[in-house]
Amino acid sequence: SEAVHTAVGVKFQQAYDITLEKCTATNLHSLLQAESCGSTITVDGATVVNGKNAISLNNTMNAIVRNSNIESVVKGGYGIRHKGEVENYKLSVENCTVKAFVPVLIRNMTASSYTCTLSGTNNLIETNEDHDWQIVICNGDYDGKNEPVAPTGNCTLTGAESFNVFK
Numbered sequence: 001s002e003a004v005h006t007a008v009g010v011k012f013q014q015a016y017d018i019t020l021e022k023c024t025a026t027n028l029h030s031l032l033q034a035e036s037c038g039s040t041i042t043v044d045g046a047t048v049v050n051g052k053n054a055i056s057l058n059n060t061m062n063a064i065v066r067n068s069n070i071e072s073v074v075k076g077g078y079g080i081r082h083k084g085e086v087e088n089y090k091l092s093v094e095n096c097t098v099k100a101f102v103p104v105l106i107r108n109m110t111a112s113s114y115t116c117t118l119s120g121t122n123n124l125i126e127t128n129e130d131h132d133w134q135i136v137i138c139n140g141d142y143d144g145k146n147e148p149v150a151p152t153g154n155c156t157l158t159g160a161e162s163f164n165v166f167k
Contacts, residue, residue, distance in 0.1 A: 005029050005052035005074065012037060021045055029053060034060050043068060048079075054100065056081045057091065064092045066120075072100035072127075076143035079124075082116075084109035084137065084153055095120035101128050101144060104135045109151030109167075118159035126164075135160055137167035 009031045012018060016039040023046050025031035030053040034041045040062040047069050048054040054070040056078070057063035063082050070079045079098035082091040085108040093104060093116075103124035106116060116137070124134035128144065137155050138148035148166055155167065 004050075008033050012041070014038070015041070018042070019044060023047070024049070025054075026050060031055055032057070034058065034063075037061065040064065042066070046070065048072070051077070053077045053081070054079045054098070058083045059086055059089070061086075061089050062092075063090070064094070065096055066092070066094035068096045068098075070096065070098045070100065070103075075101055075127075076145065077101045078105040078143075079103040081105040081107065083107055084111050084114040084151065084155055087111045087113050088115075090115040090117070092117045092119070093122055094118070095122065097123040097125070099125040099127065101126065102133065102136050102142060105142060106135075106137045106151075106155060107141045109137050109139055109155055110153040112154050113156075114153060115156045116158075116160075118163075122159075124163055131166070132164050133166040134163040135165045135167075137165065142166075 019042040037060040042064040079100035142148040
């Protein structure tokens, strides 16, 4: 039988100004894992089908996900994940449909200045049976094994008025 949810489509560490366009990932652990990227990482027009997770942008200065259709099917899985531990880093989500246990997760939210902006038309569908949070901003991580912990940093969140947010 085929392995499902074990491979990562693309992995970057310490990359600069990367754009992934019109990528499709099916049955993968995640489409993208980026770590310690001190510039802009953009995901535009991505499709994630039957993923464990989808897009992880850890410690990426300017993370942008737009025009994408993302589906994480595993309990505890995330759609778009970013870390909030570095000052002045930011996440932008624009015109996306994200279906996941946690559609948008900002973990390790300890920075005193961090920005998350949702713009355009976003459809965030949570599949968590215990909570109805479409956006989770927390200290540490959240995958459903334990309750999320309130952040100690300051996240400026805009464009999320119609979503349920844990922070």
